[in-house]
Structure formats: C-alpha cells, structure tokens
Amino acid sequence: MQFENQTPPAAESHGSRAPVRLKFWGVRGSIPTPGAGTVKFGGNTTCIELRADGEHVVLDAGSGARELGLSLAREFRDKPIALTMLLTHTHWDHIQGFPFFVPVYQPKNHVRILGYEGAHHRLHETLEGQMESPYFSVALKELPGAIHIEELKGFTFKIGTLNVRSTVTKHPGHTVAYRVETSAGSICFVPDHETSPGEKHQGVFDLIRGADVLIMDSQYTPEEYVQKVGWGHGCYEEVVRLACEAGVKRLYLFHHDPMHDDAFIENMVARAREIAHPHDIEVDAAREGEQVVLVAK
Ligand SMILES: [Zn+2]
Ligand SMILES: [Zn+2]
Numbered sequence: 328m329q330f331e332n333q334t335p336p337a338a339e340s341h342g343s344r345a346p347v348r349l350k351f352w353g354v355r356g357s358i359p360t361p362g363a364g365t366v367k368f369g370g371n372t373t374c375i376e377l378r379a380d381g382e383h384v385v386l387d388a389g390s391g392a393r394e395l396g397l398s399l400a401r402e403f404r405d406k407p408i409a410l411t412m413l414l415t416h417t418h419w420d421h422i423q424g425f426p427f428f429v430p431v432y433q434p435k436n437h438v439r440i441l442g443y444e445g446a447h448h449r450l451h452e453t454l455e456g457q458m459e460s461p462y463f464s465v466a467l468k469e470l471p472g473a474i475h476i477e478e479l480k481g482f483t484f485k486i487g488t489l490n491v492r493s494t495v496t497k498h499p500g501h502t503v504a505y506r507v508e509t510s511a512g513s514i515c516f517v518p519d520h521e522t523s524p525g526e527k528h529q530g531v532f533d534l535i536r537g538a539d540v541l542i543m544d545s546q547y548t549p550e551e552y553v554q555k556v557g558w559g560h561g562c563y564e565e566v567v568r569l570a571c572e573a574g575v576k577r578l579y580l581f582h583h584d585p586m587h588d589d590a591f592i593e594n595m596v597a598r599a600r601e602i603a604h605p606h607d608i609e610v611d612a613a614r615e616g617e618q619v620v621l622v623a624k
Contacts, residue, residue, distance in 0.1 A: 347379040347511040347621040349540065353391020354613040356519075356546050356560065356582035357420050364588030369615020372420035373518050373582065375542065379509040382487040383410040386505070386516050391615065392424030400429050407435040411486050414442030415518055416502035417453040426458050426465065431472035440476045441486075443493075446500045451476045494530035496520035498559035504534055511621035512539030515575075518582050520544045522561035522569055523552070536573045539621065542613060543570070545580035548595070560584075567599045571606040578603070579613040 353371035360370040372389030385395065399408055408430045415421060430436040442450045454476060455467040467474070482493045486507075493503040497520055504517035515538040520531055522544070535541050545563035547555055552562035563580055570578040580599060583592055596612045603610045 345378065345381075347509045347623075348377070349514065349619040349621070350376045350395075351391075351579075351613050351615055351617050352376060352395040353387075353389045353424070354581055354583055354615050355389075355420075355585065356544070357585050359390045359423075360585040364590075367589040367614065368583055368592050368612055371615055372423065374424055375516065377507065377509075377514065379507070379511070379514075380488050382489050383408075384486060384489070384507070385410055385412045387415055387421040387518060388412055388425040388428060389420050389422070390424045390427075393427040393429075395424075396428040396430050400433075405435070407437065408433075409437045410439070412438055412440045413486070413491075413505060414440065414450070415496075415504065415516070416498070416500055417442070417445055417448075417450065418500065418502075418519065419457070421518070422454060422457060425454065426463050431470045431474055434471045434473070437473040438475070440474065441479055441484075442476075443501055443503055444478050450478050492534060494534045496531060497523075497528055502559075504531060506534050506538065509621065511623040512576075513537070514539065514621075515541045515543070517541065517543040519559060520561055521557070521559045522565045523556065524549070524562060524565050527569070532569065532573055535570065535575060537575070538573070539576045540579070540619065541570055541573075541575045541577070542579045542581045544582040545595070545599075545612075546582050546584045551584070563595055563599060564602060567602045567610060570610075571603055571608055575608055577609040577611075579611055581613045583612065 353374035354369050355372050371391035373387040374389045374391030375386040377384040458467045484491050490508040492506045496502045496504050502519050506515045515535045543566050544561040545566045546560035547562050592612050599610045
C-alpha cells in the first residue's frame with residue numbers, strides 16, 4: 328500500500344474501482360476553535376469522510392460536517408447522495424455538525440446513521456435531543472432527507488463490502504473506536520480515548536495492531552495530561568509509542584486541544600517524530616482539508 332496526498336481526478340470519485348480516499352473535515356476536539364491561530368490545522372470538530380470500495384462513510388459529525396455537506400451538495404447537485412454516518416459517541420463535538428449537514432434537508436438523499444446506545448440515552452433520543460427547541464429550530468423528524476438511525480449491538484459488522492470492527496475506549500460515557508478494512512488497507516479511527524503512561528488498553532491495542540492508517544486522540548502533552556487524568560483524552564507521546572509498538576504504518580495525531588494553536592501542534596509533531604524515528608512509521612497531525620489517498624499495491 329502507498330500513500331499519496333493528492334487530489335484524484337473527479338471522475339474517480341465514485342465506484343468500486345476508485346482509490347480509497349480519506350478527507351479530514353474536522354480535526355479539533357471539544358469545541359470549534361476558529362481564528363488566526365488555527366488556520367493551518369483547522370478549527371472544526373471531528374468529521375472525516377471515507378470513500379472506499381464503493382461505500383461512502385462519514386466518521387463522526389462534528390462541526391466539520393457542515394463544510395462536508397456543502398461540498399457534497401455542490402458535487403452531487405441533483406443526484407442522490409447515499410452515505411453511512413458512523414458515530415463513535417454522542418459528545419457534542421462529534422454530533423454538533425449534524426443539524427447543519429445540508430444533505431439531510433433534501434428528500435433525494437439517504438443518510439444511514441450507525442452508532443451505539445449511550446450510557447443513559449438511546450442513540451435516536453440523543454440525536455433528536457440536540458435538535459429540539461430551545462436548542463434548534465428544526466426537529467429531527469421534520470428533516471426531509473431519508474434518515475435511518477440504527478443502534479449497533481455487536482463489535483463486528485459490515486458497511487456494504489467494508490468489514491468494520493469496534494472496541495470500547497477509555498472515555499466518559501459509552502465511546503467506541505472503529506477499524507475499517509478497505510481494499511487498500513486498514514484505517515483505525517480512535518478519536519476519543521485516554522492513552523496514558525504505563526497502562527495498556529488491550530482492546531484498543533488489538534484494534535490498531537498493524538493498521539495502515541491510525542487517526543488517534545492525541546490531545547494532551549505529558550505536562551497537560553497529569554493535570555487531566557481521567558478526562559478521557561490521550562497523552563500524545565504515549566500515543567506515538569503505542570502506535571510504534573502496534574506496528575502502525577501511518578499515525579495522525581487527532582482531536583487537537585482548543586488551547587493548541589498551529590505553532591504548538593507543529594512542535595508536538597516534531598517531538599512525535601523524534602520518538603517515532605527508530606520505527607518504520609510516518610507521523611503527522613491531522614489537518615482540516617487534507618486528503619489522503621490509499622493505493623492498493
Ligand atoms: Zn471529542
Ligand atoms: Zn468525547
């Protein structure tokens with residue numbers, strides 16, 4: 328498998344023979360963080376688009392889903408959009424973009440939402456709740472698009488031809504991580520998970536083992552982490568060590584802290600690469616707008 332950071336021709340955007348494409352639409356954790364200091368890596372919260380083997384998948388629906396929806400509307404025009412939205416959990420930074428995802432406002436489109444029941448609420452209730460008055464003006468049931476919400480029960484399932492595995496992460500509430508197997512390699516999405524020094528979470532380790540691409544919660548520095556033990560987010564230096572041990576081929580630091588500006592994240596990447604240097608792994612920070620193309624060898 329090879330990685331290419333490039334834009335493929337538009338004609339290759341769809342269909343089973345198109346290359347596998349990942350695009351980062353939101354990479355920030357906790358709350359959108361626009362401003363001059365976050366222009367490079369971006370201020371929108373979690374949202375990633377995956378087009379693989381004929382399937383169109385959206386990983387979480389943070390505020391980045393707004394721009395994604397607008398882009399899809401421009402691309403598809405009158406043609407129907409059919410996609411699967413795969414949610415890791417329902418913390419606000421992972422669902423707040425959904426009410427602004429324009430494809431759900433058009434009857435021609437079909438959005439299938441997959442996720443797990445929360446600690447205290449059903450998935451449907453939580454998604455409905457954030458759109459109720461007084462929080463929002465359009466109720467979920469009033470959306471014209473065909474929306475199907477399905478609660479996942481097991482930890483292995485399929486999205487079309489894609490095999491998906493999940494595992495519960497260390498994060499408040501009921502939160503999972505996903506591993507998607509594509510024809511061009513495996514992609515692991517671990518946006519909210521507390522990777523801590525001296526403690527290996529076996530479920531997450533098994534999930535990410537040998538992954539071609541790992542997108543993982545790297546929110547805190549070691550100094551910040553000791554102040555925030557139990558908050559459910561990872562210490563990035565430990566994430567790098569874990570990814571090296573797991574034989575991951577490419578790691579994206581993800582769920583950037585709202586307090587970290589571009590220069591701060593660049594320093595984190597430099598340190599991460601020092602740690603990763605002896606290993607055969609590429610390390611970078613996820614950047615809003617970046618597209619990753621995976622090519623099967
Ligand atoms: Zn989050
Ligand atoms: Zn969370």
